[in-house]
């Protein structure tokens with residue numbers, strides 16, 4: 604299933620937040636959205652997930668979600684959103700219970716997503732026993748359990764230290780290589796965008812509009828082998844963003 608954003612504009616009262624956004628999230632691709640603070644990235648993700656409706660435009664689903672998908676549009680947040688009193692397995696089973704899936708059927712799904720996120724030995728652990736990186740892997744496992752058509756990821760690594768972030772980027776690449784999930788990934792971090800994105804949508808300052816859509820045409824598995832090429836892409840993105848970010852900063856100070 605592809606997702607097509609068609610002429611999305613939005614205002615909160617008198618504040619125009621997004622302006623005529625058009626792009627497509629193709630099945631099997633990771634699309635990163637970058638842009639200065641307050642340009643509307645998280646708002647756009649809420650529209651894609653159907654949590655809110657834009658003032659103008661629409662998000663079209665082209666094609667069907669995977670047949671076994673329980674929740675086609677599934678979020679992964681920066682703060683993991685795990686229930687502290689439930690074990691790792693319990694946190695994952697919760698989303699399956701919502702769909703009436705219990706017993707051996709649930710166990711099979713949980714075992715599969717724990718294996719894919721390298722958490723098989725930690726099913727009985729409570730969130731407080733886990734590092735930040737492992738908590739986010741549990742959140743990813745929980746999201747995968749509902750077989751989403753598209754993962755909606757809002758700054759998923761920004762609560763983590765830089766080494767853990769590196770490891771999780773490797774994990775996200777490994778996961779994608781094993782099963783080509785679709786994701787829309789909002790980030791401030793240009794390094795994450797060039798490591799993980801097949802395409803990077805660059806938004807201007809508020810009201811966010813598409814400044815550029817940059818293809819990163821190096822296979823995900825080869826990116827670390829080409830640091831100079833990645834740096835070139837990152838520099839290109841930063842040049843697009845530099846003036847926008849500076850102006851956005853001043854706007855926030857004026858507010």
Ligand SMILES: Nc1ncnc2c1ncn2[C@@H]1O[C@H](COP(=O)(O)OP(=O)(O)OP(=O)(O)O)[C@@H](O)[C@H]1O
Pocket residue numbers: 615620638639640641642643644645646647791809
């Ligand atoms: N529910 C809301 N009601 C009113 N204004 C809102 C609401 N949600 C967001 N905004 C405003 O819309 C603008 C865009 O917010 P949004 O969080 O989407 O930006 P962002 O690009 O994700 O920001 P950041 O990079 O800082 O996380 C901001 O000015 C914000 O204050």
